[in-house]
């Protein structure tokens with residue numbers, strides 16, 4: 437299911453990071469067990485009542501002059517318009533309404549995207565409310581007063597935000613076609629892969645019904661079946677600032693991955709696998725999407741009989757958190773092995789949707805426990821009572837035990853390996869939750 441995307445836009449120092457952190461809370465550490473992925477605060481998962489969404493902070497580095505501020509705000513607003521379902525436009529009651537706020541508000545209004553106008557630093561409603569009314573002049577609706585620092589008004593603000601979410605992900609949910617995001621650093625060959633796959637196939641460049649985002653989706657028919665490719669390469673932004681470019685590229689990746697079933701992580705064979713690749717692949721891993729690692733430009737490197745093995749070792753080392761992902765060596769230039777991608781995509785989709793019967797799972801667990809004794813601490817041994825699969829995409833399991841504290845990460849990993857030995861689950865991460873039953 438694809439989650440709505442909410443983007444925060446606003447001038448420097450209005451409190452974007454403070455609001456972002458207040459909303460993201462502990463959730464910010466979602467990337468903690470993904471080595472190689474730095475904890476940058478660009479995006480986070482947020483839950484409010486029964487709604488979940490991806491929050492994006494479009495703000496980057498601090499500009500130093502006011503004309504730079506305006507152009508940077510326009511860039512931020514454009515990114516938000518391109519990628520978000522709802523935009524939080526944040527202003528500052530203490531600085532009051534300034535000219536660049538009005539200009540950005542005009543831009544947001546023209547985009548017709550849902551905007552929630554937030555006035556921050558209203559630390560005391562009685563003292564600052566009269567100043568809040570001024571923000572009606574922006575013409576983008578009722579200002580919502582908050583104090584991000586003291587978490588005042590945040591609930592009311594979130595109520596306004598979630599009002600704009602679609603009731604059900606109706607049309608996108610009903611769309612049975614596999615959705616495949618092609619992600620990777622600039623110049624690894626993402627567009628070339630799509631173009632080569634398109635070849636002489638019938639082309640439908642489509643606005644997928646039900647999305648409120650401007651996506652560049654391409655439907656390709658292969659063997660009578662339609663696949664929808666989500667390209668992150670198409671939207672190129674001009675910026676001289678490296679940090680800003682990286683931020684944009686992460687935002688594009690997060691929003692594309694969010695909408696996808698399967699993610700093709702494209703790596704440049706000539707350049708080799710890098711930390712930046714690990715960061716990008718980590719986004720797909722965290723979200724539990726199906727993953728295929730595509731090493732492109734395979735035509736362009738010198739090969740002998742050790743090359744594949746050496747490449748595999750390097751990729752497995754840098755992307756060590758996703759041993760489950762298959763690696764394919766392709767060339768968008770010559771088309772080598774590209775048609776095989778479809779079989780791989782089909783297989784990964786099947787695995788993402790695979791359900792294992794509870795009886796079978798418990799047999800595997802019983803056998804695993806007999807082969808390797810569960811850990812114990814201070815004379816108390818872990819007992820595993822029962823395991824059941826509760827959902828798919830990604831396959832998610834709940835294990836009932838006597839004491840959660842005794843369930844070590846390594847023992848969960850051991851059980852995961854046993855389940856994978858039996859069912860493969862190639863291309864998909866598995867999730868485990870441990871619950872206590874007395």
Ligand code: GDP
Pocket residue numbers: 446447448449450451452453454455495556557558559582583584585586
């Ligand atoms: P950003 O540049 O938009 O990300 O802004 P920051 O989140 O870094 O905040 C800028 C400054 O405003 C910091 O000194 C914050 O402590 C302060 N600030 C943020 N929210 C509030 C608030 O609700 N009330 C007050 N009084 N100060 C705040």
Ligand code: GDP
Pocket residue numbers: 620621622623624625626627628629669732733734735736766767768769770
């Ligand atoms: P993107 O930024 O990831 O979309 O990358 P592009 O598709 O624009 O490709 C970047 C450059 O790499 C272009 O000059 C392509 O011609 C080249 N390229 C892409 N795929 C291959 C390949 O399989 N082999 C070789 N030799 N070059 C490739």
